[in-house]
Amino acid sequence: MEAQTLRERLIARRESISNRAALCAGMVNDSNEAWLLWCNLNAEADQLQALISDSVQLKGPDSIEKKTELLNAFSDGKVRVMITKPSIAGFGLNWQHCRNVAFLGLSDSWEQYYQAVRRCWRFGQKQEVKVHIITSTAEGAVVKNIQRKERDADLMVTEMVANMSEIN
Numbered sequence: 001m002e003a004q005t006l007r008e009r010l011i012a013r014r015e016s017i018s019n020r021a022a023l024c025a026g027m028v029n030d031s032n033e034a035w036l037l038w039c040n041l042n043a044e045a046d047q048l049q050a051l052i053s054d055s056v057q058l059k060g061p062d063s064i065e066k067k068t069e070l071l072n073a074f075s076d077g078k079v080r081v082m083i084t085k086p087s088i089a090g091f092g093l094n095w096q097h098c099r100n101v102a103f104l105g106l107s108d109s110w111e112q113y114y115q116a117v118r119r120c121w122r123f124g125q126k127q128e129v130k131v132h133i134i135t136s137t138a139e140g141a142v143v144k145n146i147q148r149k150e151r152d153a154d155l156m157v158t159e160m161v162a163n164m165s166e167i168n
Contacts (some may be wrong), residue, residue: 015020110150
């Protein structure tokens with residue numbers, strides 16, 4: 001049954017961490033390319049790090065020095081797999097060296113999702129960016145909400161372009 005309320009969604013998400021983390025780790029461990037893994041729960045990130053031996057986890061409580069060190073190491077290709085949250089590293093960074101992105105679940109924030117994908121899918125990216133969203137069936141309402149917000153954003157851009165062309 002699809003979780004509807006925020007509480008139901010959180011419960012569904014927590015109950016499916018092991019299965020989702022195993023699926024994600026399987027994809028990452030079968031690859032030798034760089035990966036950027038986005039989580040929203042600490043338990044998700046901890047499980048991924050335990051399952052992916054060459055991963056690093058950037059956490060909120062890390063010192064500024066450690067955060068800088070890990071971000072630079074991933075940017076320079078010294079770290080193959082970065083695990084973090086969109087709220088920590090989802091804005092402003094340029095990781096065109098990475099084309100593999102996975103979300104271990106989603107929040108209802110389309111802006112966080114969009115910005116997190118754009119860390120890799122941006123000017124200078126030379127390869128197709130592959131985005132994997134790993135959710136349980138119970139989290140379907142969150143996925144539908146993000147899809148609706150994406151459609152709304154696309155429509156807004158289309159209408160803005162149309163309105164701007166009328167001005168000329």
